[in-house]
Amino acid sequence: MGRHPCCDKIGIKKGPWTPEEDIILVSYIQQHGPGNWRSVPTNTGLLRCSKSCRLRWTNYLRPGIKRGNFSDHEEKMIIHLQALLGNRWAAIASYLPQRTDNDIKNYWNTHLKKRLKKLQTGIEGNSGHDDQDGGSFPSSQPKGQWERRLQTDIHMAKQALCEALSLDNKPTQFPSLHADHSKPSINSFINNPYTMAKTRSLAPYQSSSYASSADNIARLLENWKKKSPNSSAQTNSDFVHPTTTTAGSSSSTDQGPASTTPDHAFDHSFFSLNSSNSDVSQSVSVDETANLTPDQTSLFQDETKPNLMEGSKVVPLTLLEKWLFEDAAATHGHEDLINLSLEESTAGLF
DNA sequence: AAACAAGCCAACCGCATGTTC
DNA sequence: AGAACATGCGGTTGGCTTGTT
Known part of the structure; x- marks a missing residue:
């Protein structure tokens, strides 16, 4: 049964994700939830294959991800x-x-x-492993x-x-x-x-995971600003998210016209957190997520790790x-x- | 300072499995 | 039942960063 690869389309972009793409993707998932990845590229205008979108989300943008050194x-x-x-x-x-x-x-x-x-x-010799x-x-x-x-x-x-x-x-x-x-x-x-x-x-998923998500976004925005001061001028050829041009600095209050994202929940929940300083990870937590609508919270409860705190026993x-x-x-x-x-x-x- | 090597990690690829029709 | 589609998983790669010569 010959399955054609999902990324065989011409014009599919590969390589590192740009902050613009990240924002578009997160914005979309904020509204529609993770899943149905097939429709993500078409609905967002991202020139990425569905698989790439899913991977980017699960490995980088998904809430609750901790990065950096392993303890x-x-x-x-x-x-x-x-x-x-x-x-x-x-x-x-x-x-x-x-x-x-x-x-x-x-x-x-x-x-x-x-x-x-x-x-x-170092301890070789005493083992036949x-x-x-x-x-x-x-x-x-x-x-x-x-x-x-x-x-x-x-x-x-x-x-x-x-x-x-x-x-x-x-x-x-x-x-x-x-x-x-x-x-x-x-x-x-x-x-x-x-x-x-x-x-x-x-x-x-624990509601506090949302903070980590905001942190992810804040981080990428920070990097974005660092790497390319002119990045606000960059545009996605097919799709320009309202936050794209204002992300980072003024996005906290900006709610420009949404082309494909009529709901501004994302802007509120993410970028309002990034208002005055870049360190959102400290300021956003359970309290913040408690203000989310059920949809918003459930969204970030969706595709996460299993709740290891669940239940009362350990193995x-x-x-x-x-x-x-x-x-x-x-x-x-x-x-x-x-x-x-x-x-x-x-x-x-x- | 330049060239090269090694380390690191994000992203890709192909296969496996699950789901839907 | 089985084909097509959707998603998950693990191996691998490519390019960037850092260290060394």
């Missing part, structure tokens, strides 16, 4: 999860709610893989991908089931979403990994996990102890 804890999470799940970046990313799979993948390939390799060669793409899991053995996945999933399902059966609904204190060390809920484990992606849209950790987390426990305190205690409660069951 020590995040590193350990990645190392651990990679050992556990293999190169299933989406699944790994689901345990790091603020990171995209692409980010994690890049970070793994550029930092962690090398570091582990170095570490491994297969490398497994950076090889960090001692017990891995040559297995087919599917077999390996299946094994992992069965293991996780067992853990989840065990958790559900052995623990009552012990209320658990979780850190805020903005903490780096969210722990998976039992729901996410049950859903994970195969159904995880599908459940993303169902899991309500038992293996000894390896314990080892990986124990260092983080020293720095992050009580939330990690939650997992350790669960580990103890389920140790030896499997």
